[in-house]
Amino acid sequence: MDQNKIPQATAKRLPLYYRFLNNLQMQGKTRVSSKELSDAVKVDSATIRRDFSYFGALGKKGYGYNVEYLLGFFRKTLDQDEITDVALIGVGNLGTAFLHYNFMKNNNTKIKIAFDADDNKVGQTIGGVPIYHINELEERLDDVKVAILTIPAMEADRVTERLVAQGIKGILNFTPARITVPDDIRVHHIDLAVELQALVYFLKHYPLEKTELYSE
Amino acid sequence: MDQNKIPQATAKRLPLYYRFLNNLQMQGKTRVSSKELSDAVKVDSATIRRDFSYFGALGKKGYGYNVEYLLGFFRKTLDQDEITDVALIGVGNLGTAFLHYNFMKNNNTKIKIAFDADDNKVGQTIGGVPIYHINELEERLDDVKVAILTIPAMEADRVTERLVAQGIKGILNFTPARITVPDDIRVHHIDLAVELQALVYFLKHYPLEKTELYSE
DNA sequence: AAGGTAGTGTGAGTGTTTTCACAATTTTGC
DNA sequence: GCAAAATTGTGAAAACACTCACACTACCTT
Ligand SMILES: NC(=O)c1ccc[n+]([C@@H]2O[C@H](COP(=O)([O-])OP(=O)(O)OC[C@H]3O[C@@H](n4cnc5c(N)ncnc54)[C@H](O)[C@@H]3O)[C@@H](O)[C@H]2O)c1
Ligand SMILES: NC(=O)c1ccc[n+]([C@@H]2O[C@H](COP(=O)([O-])OP(=O)(O)OC[C@H]3O[C@@H](n4cnc5c(N)ncnc54)[C@H](O)[C@@H]3O)[C@@H](O)[C@H]2O)c1
Numbered sequence: 001m002d003q004n005k006i007p008q009a010t011a012k013r014l015p016l017y018y019r020f021l022n023n024l025q026m027q028g029k030t031r032v033s034s035k036e037l038s039d040a041v042k043v044d045s046a047t048i049r050r051d052f053s054y055f056g057a058l059g060k061k062g063y064g065y066n067v068e069y070l071l072g073f074f075r076k077t078l079d080q081d082e083i084t085d086v087a088l089i090g091v092g093n094l095g096t097a098f099l100h101y102n103f104m105k106n107n108n109t110k111i112k113i114a115f116d117a118d119d120n121k122v123g124q125t126i127g128g129v130p131i132y133h134i135n136e137l138e139e140r141l142d143d144v145k146v147a148i149l150t151i152p153a154m155e156a157d158r159v160t161e162r163l164v165a166q167g168i169k170g171i172l173n174f175t176p177a178r179i180t181v182p183d184d185i186r187v188h189h190i191d192l193a194v195e196l197q198a199l200v201y202f203l204k205h206y207p208l209e210k211t212e213l214y215s216e
Numbered sequence: 217m218d219q220n221k222i223p224q225a226t227a228k229r230l231p232l233y234y235r236f237l238n239n240l241q242m243q244g245k246t247r248v249s250s251k252e253l254s255d256a257v258k259v260d261s262a263t264i265r266r267d268f269s270y271f272g273a274l275g276k277k278g279y280g281y282n283v284e285y286l287l288g289f290f291r292k293t294l295d296q297d298e299i300t301d302v303a304l305i306g307v308g309n310l311g312t313a314f315l316h317y318n319f320m321k322n323n324n325t326k327i328k329i330a331f332d333a334d335d336n337k338v339g340q341t342i343g344g345v346p347i348y349h350i351n352e353l354e355e356r357l358d359d360v361k362v363a364i365l366t367i368p369a370m371e372a373d374r375v376t377e378r379l380v381a382q383g384i385k386g387i388l389n390f391t392p393a394r395i396t397v398p399d400d401i402r403v404h405h406i407d408l409a410v411e412l413q414a415l416v417y418f419l420k421h422y423p424l425e426k427t428e429l430y431s432e
Numbered sequence: 433a434a435g436g437t438a439g440t441g442t443g444a445g446t447g448t449t450t451t452c453a454c455a456a457t458t459t460t461g462c
Numbered sequence: 463g464c465a466a467a468a469t470t471g472t473g474a475a476a477a478c479a480c481t482c483a484c485a486c487t488a489c490c491t492t
Binding site: 006011012014015016018019040041042078079084086093094096097098100101103107108109145146148169170172176178180186188190191192193194195196197198199200201202203204205206 | 222227228230231232234235256257258294295300302309310312313314316317319323324325361362364385386388392394396402404406407408409410411412413414415416417418419420421422
């Protein structure tokens with residue numbers, strides 16, 4: 001839809017910039033430099049300028065960026081105006097935490113509906129989100145296009161297939177299973193155990209001196 | 217300590233390989249090819265071979281890799297023999313989920329101790345992990361070197377400072393705050409709201425046809 | 433209204449990661 | 463015991479990402 005000239009790495013940082021700009025605005029700041037932004041979000045200032053430059057000249061030389069303007073620009077770019085509905089599959093430990101949180105603080109996504117296989121959970125409402133039985137997936141999902149997967153790894157492939165059949169286009173997968181999907185479905189894996197192990201590995205094997213290695 | 221010739225990107229994939237090899241072994245498989253691994257973990261087979269090659273020649277041409285041998289090798293490389301103790305700070309929605317889970321299924325990390333500021337939580341034990349008051353951090357932390365941060369963003373910087381003062385070397389930060397640390401402390405951010413927003417952004421703005429874009 | 437200052441936008445350079453593609457080698461089946 | 467099949471390990475190329483460094487310009491101060 002847009003020019004997909006924007007590098008993947010840049011796209012991943014946009015939500016971060018957006019959130020920080022929001023904070024700035026709430027604090028009443030009207031201008032900001034790439035240097036200040038850099039200190040706050042821990043991304044090199046040249047990288048920030050480069051990132052912004054993919055969208056054109058948003059700043060002013062010798063001045064910096066106008067917070068209001070930049071924010072307005074990103075709001076449009078990130079489609080912050082329309083809310084994207086999300087379905088959550090699996091109301092266990094993690095799923096429940098997400099329902100309570102619900103990603104609504106300056107965010108454009110909202111968990112609208114949840115599913116679980118456990119009859120004790122079905123019928124409840126957590127954080128304002130109704131929980132239905134997974135058997136009702138096909139009739140209840142409507143046209144939700146994004147799903148968060150927090151079910152046991154064993155179930156992941158089977159449920160994924162059903163989600164895809166219902167027209168889901170994006171999946172945020174918290175299970176350790178690397179799920180298989182058609183090419184036009186986007187899956188982001190967040191594998192918390194791997195993240196923790198990787199952190200430990202880096203601590204043990206990498207020179208822990210100078211040059212903080214940025215977050216991801 | 218080790219030769220840090222291994223690329224960052226490779227290091228992040230190691231735990232993933234390790235876990236999958238474990239599964240294979242439990243299924244009784246004795247050999248595996250980079251192609252099979254590729255299908256399972258969704259990483260290009262050439263990338264897998266390259267990754268392995270940093271550790272020397274682990275496979276045999278025309279045959280593949282011996283699961284037992286490879287697993288043994290990674291066990292040593294990833295220090296799976298010794299368990300790394302972890303502290304969890306903030307026993308709220310997310311923190312509680314982590315305590316219940318505790319990363320112990322084929323993993324080398326264990327949450328050993330938790331802290332919270334809420335007196336109602338202090339004194340409890342969740343998933344076998346005792347919860348102490350954050351005021352006791354300095355006396356109770358012992359020589360734990362890794363912390364998981366699941367407190368409100370507002371508190372992040374203040375608590376981080378205390379953690380660093382106590383000798384913490386690695387932080388897995390789930391708060392949206394980009395915390396500031398000395399250069400020799402490693403921080404990995406996992407920003408769930410950003411992940412979700414980025415997924416939505418990709419769905420809307422990137423050609424959703426062919427070529428699945430790899431996870432992480 | 434002019435000179436100093438701050439700070440962008442970007443060309444060019446560097447570093448990192450992925451992918452291609454194939455010679456080398458072992459296994460497998462006959 | 464030989465030919466075909468399988469699959470590694472890696473040089474080389476391509477793709478991607480980050481950073482340097484500076485010309486340029488808008489703002490600010492006096
Ligand atoms: N909790 C953590 O800290 C943590 C950490 C890392 C990874 N994970 C992964 O996240 C996933 C969820 O973890 P959890 O701790 O929340 O597990 P959990 O067991 O607490 O929750 C799983 C939920 O899914 C439901 N469920 C089971 N089968 C289902 C199905 N077919 N359809 C719909 N719902 C179904 C269960 O009823 C349960 O409520 C797991 O794959 C786990 O490996 C969790
Ligand atoms: N829950 C989610 O799904 C989710 C999603 C994205 C991001 N996050 C982030 O993760 C963090 C935790 O989220 P949550 O939902 O678990 O919040 P929460 O409010 O449920 O839990 C926070 C816990 O930290 C404790 N706490 C507060 N100040 C403390 C201090 N100084 N020291 C020790 N403990 C302290 C509180 O008592 C509470 O138990 C937040 O920063 C949140 O923005 C959460």
